Amino acid sequence: MAKSGKKDPNSSDIPAKLAGIELTTPEAAALCGISRQRLETFVKEGAVTRKAPNSYALGELVPQVMARLRADRRSSSQSQADNRVRQARAAQIELATAMKARELIPLTDAAAAIDAICGVVRTEAAGIAPRCTRDVGLRRTIETEVNDSLTRIARRQRQIGHALRQGRDLVDAVASNDSGPMGNAEPDLSGMGRPAGTA
Template identity: 35%
Template sequence: MSEPRTRGQTITVSQAAALLGRSDRWVQGLVKSGYMDRAQRGEYTLVGVIRGALAYYEDQLSKNNKAAVASRATEARTREIELRIQERSRELIPMEDAKAVVGEMAALVRAELAGLAARYTRDMEARRALEEVIDGALGRIAGAADKAGAALVAGSSDLEAERET
């Protein structure tokens, strides 16, 4: 807060309002709030007006920053609660659980297809040709699974777009 100064240039309420681009009432509100002091009745020092306005705006900026921080904290808490609710309602599962299920399914597919050629034919030439087709399919599946896993880790929600590229 500024201290009254008897020396220095003094200005009226109207001049202070014009200087600050505000109304007379607004300037009087700053005086009432303690941001400015009167030099004499209806007059204020120029330095006191400027310092008072600066102090007021610094206070407003500080209040706005505190409100923004509080708002971000509230948003983070809300998001955390939403995630917990989704997890409890089984709309959301931990990444480790998803990877484990995909890994188990991939192992099951590989195990089933590994013996398919031998069950299909005893002809070694046909068996080798079928094994090559199966190995190619398993390789493509593994590549697609790697891309999908990378998309999940990166947080991509559009796995269809990942498959198309």
């Protein structure tokens, strides 16, 4: 219950003709826009006083209920702020754990890995023609095809790097069909290294 002699908020501003009005529990709840159960809870917690069972003084009821509702809003706002802080901390911990387990790596590491793989491919591809034939004409044909392939790989490398920086899906980054014809009657080579139109 409220302490004896404690002045309710704004009670001095309530006209005397309203201060003397008494309300029943249903009337008090309806006036304050809350349920009867919530009003009874306020009474049990000491936030709202009543003159007698099922009797509330209007002059005391309204300021007390308003004060309690304001306190509830402040508490709710603080709880939401606390939840946001906890969620941010949890996200930081999850990120740190993923990086420690190498489930997540820095963008620079991913780009360096792509560069290393492409470098190996280019080095190996440079020796294909000499290993295949001694015929100068055929060797030049092979070298032309190999160089065309390396050019496409370099283009894909740039697209993948751009997609990584933007956070895009890597499959979408190399899915466009701009690699050009493979030669003769063969279908075009898609961005994924397969004949265009195949799964």
